[in-house]
Amino acid sequence: MIEYLAYLSIMTGIYGILSLSLNLQYGFTGLANFGHVAFFCLGAYTSTLIVVLAKGPFILGLLGGIIAAGLFGWLISIPTANLKEDYWAIVTLAAAEIVRLFFLNEDWIFGKGPYHGGAFGIGGIPRPLQSWFSATTYSFFYLCIVIFFLALTYFVIRLLTNSPFGRVLKAMREGDDLPLAMGKDVRKFRMRAMALGGGMGGLAGSLVAHFWSFIDPYQFMPIETFVVWAMVVVGGKGNNMGALVGAVIIQFFYISTRFLKDFIPIDAQVLASLRMVLIGVLIVLVMLFMKEGLLKEKKRVYQG
């Protein structure tokens, strides 16, 4: 039971990082990134590549995941930096699918072998310092790792959003005309927001790959993006604590519906689908009645 709680907390922490990074892009910069899962996917696969194939250490894998995902975020924003939000949404959605398709089709990357790579996924991803801990206590160790990175991400984002950099992002939310008139290179800022958010998404991906010890392209379906959107939207867009709160709420919601199975005689497949229906409905309801989310954006007050 305790171990299950540790597992839950780890997943919540990882989703917390995803939620914070999407919040940076949507809540603070107004970028409707519908392809966020691409960062998650790239981080996981890159980290795996580095650790499994090149036999590099965990830290290097993490770094690789962050850089790969950040680079992707940066690249995808180059041709799209001047587009309107709706075009943005479809382009990011498509880009994420292409990334997933790539890993689905290119199974040769991870070496030869039957049931290896592509649709079969990669298994046996080594966990950092696995040998130091017993099977039961390892989860707690990993939880500490996740909490560390979650806190790091939170503080970095908070620092940035309270800085002049964050100020420009917030101005961009409501249209390009004003920040341009203020002499701000809006394109550059958008690309940075995408790279930053991307890198953090990649961090989450690396963390998840080494925890599960197995990844396949079906873990990175577009639905993941929507789940993270639900977290940002419910918790409060433009509010970092809100992003975390949203992650906790949606996770809780997921878990509690899983236990429903024991009380209501529903087939697991159907339950999984119904859970998704509720997530979708939740997003719609929040958009209708609680556009700001639970925790409203904090007003920036200056001394003096």
Place this chain on the structure above:
Amino acid sequence: MLKVVDVHKSFGGIMALDGVSLDVERGSITGLIGPNGSGKTTLFNIISGYHPKDAGEIYLKGQRIDDLPPDAVARKGVGRTFQISQAPAKMTVLENMLLAPKDQMGEGLWNALFAKKRVLHQERHNVEKAVEFLNSVELIDLRNEYAGNLSGGQKKLLSLGRILMAEPEIILLDEPTAGVNPTLIKSLMRLIDDLRKGGKTFFFVEHNMKVISDICDKVYVLDFGKKIAEGTPREIQENEEVLEAYLSGSSKKWAQKAGIGS
């Protein structure tokens, strides 16, 4: 200060600007008037880089600034306000003011993360400047209020203060008095005059002829994308061609109200 040479611009089949040339002298307050659709805002948009032009040249202090993107033009020293005041509603008045200054270290990622002390120092300096202005226009009590909650007139003041924070070489004002009550107009004009005495250059589009005649050193008149007159406000008001331009229908009423040809 600002030199516009033979600028042409057409949208589809419509000739918005047909060879317009004008000069704005340093330290002057220059006005641009004309009936609706004469191309005033188009010219502004072209000067500030929001629209590309078809032909012509634009010089700022002798340097060419045409064909630059809007942010580059702004960085070169051209400040502007918009006809409909742009102020991000979810940012406070003070935040809006702090958006403007150029060369803010904290806007760079590295500095924002690792040079916190120096960034804070610069921020404090900027906050002081902003507070100074807000005090002078009596907006200081609203400094932590969301810009979206301000009245139209207050937004205009904010826009002006904000662009001043950027210390521009020349300030383009797009209908600064539109929708503003008469007492506020008076203080706005006084403010602009004081700033001019301090060496600032203004170029603005206006429909309010009283404002134009009270404060402008020189006025240009556009009609159907062509410059049809230039001179002091007095000269403009007595100009036959200007009167003709306004004699069509609703423009005539406009002209009468403004006292042209009386």
Place this chain on the structure above:
Amino acid sequence: MPVSQVIINSIIRASELSLIALGLTLVYDLLKFANFAHTEYAVVGVYLAFIFNVTLGLNIFTAVLLSAIFTGLIALCIDRMVFRRMRDTGRVILMVTSFGLGIALRNIVRAIWGPTPRGYTIALQKPISFLGIRITPVQIWIIVTAVVFMVAFHLLLHRTKLGKAMRASSDNPALAQASGIATEGVILWVWFIATSFAAVGGILIALETYLLPHMGFAIIIPVFCATILGGIGNPYGAMLGALALGFAENFGLYLDFGNIINLWGFFDLAGEMHIPTGYRDAISFGILIVILLTKPAGILGRRG
């Protein structure tokens, strides 16, 4: 495969996409947002037809008609419940809302019918051969249906009062409302037409392949691509875009790029090079990126 077959396949694919793209563009034109639930309405239509055709045993033509009507009605209900309250909301929020809606719709279908592929009850398809191509009767019907519906739409737009109202509302909503054209009424009709067309389009795809809850998402990128390619908001653009995309996808997979490279003078440098079928979506995506970079307004641009 002879080129003539590729051409036929392109036309079939274009037919399948055209009605759905048309619906998407209509909604975008009138309501000014990209409806990410649009392809899920197609799925709803597909499974409604399943109810009529398989569960209730009606013949396929009746099923298609009934399904189109009911899908339209469902869209009207949803507009009343959700989008009507959001007429003045920003496009990003509308997009996110339509996301959530899409998830809900897709998973309701999935919960009821499960993830296994289904089929309609239609006569066994014997391919007809002529001029070197093979085509089944169903495929001929697909092309015919698409053409009929597109012609019907054209007549609607230009020969009926509703069509006139639609054009007026799209060109200048404020003016339209002021002149007494009931814009709310037009909105309802547009939802009905757009989603019923989507339903028919989806059924056409299902007739050729099979029914899967996932099929809406499988076509979202090509449909958006076709819409943007032709000029978003322009119904004729959507039809043209679908045609262009149908050809692009099929020829993209068919062409031996190795040959083309060799022809350009790099003799025998390249062996046989094909775009792998797994990357079919990448073709739409690639086109999408190119269009957005060069001419975001699309081939035909906005109508009027």
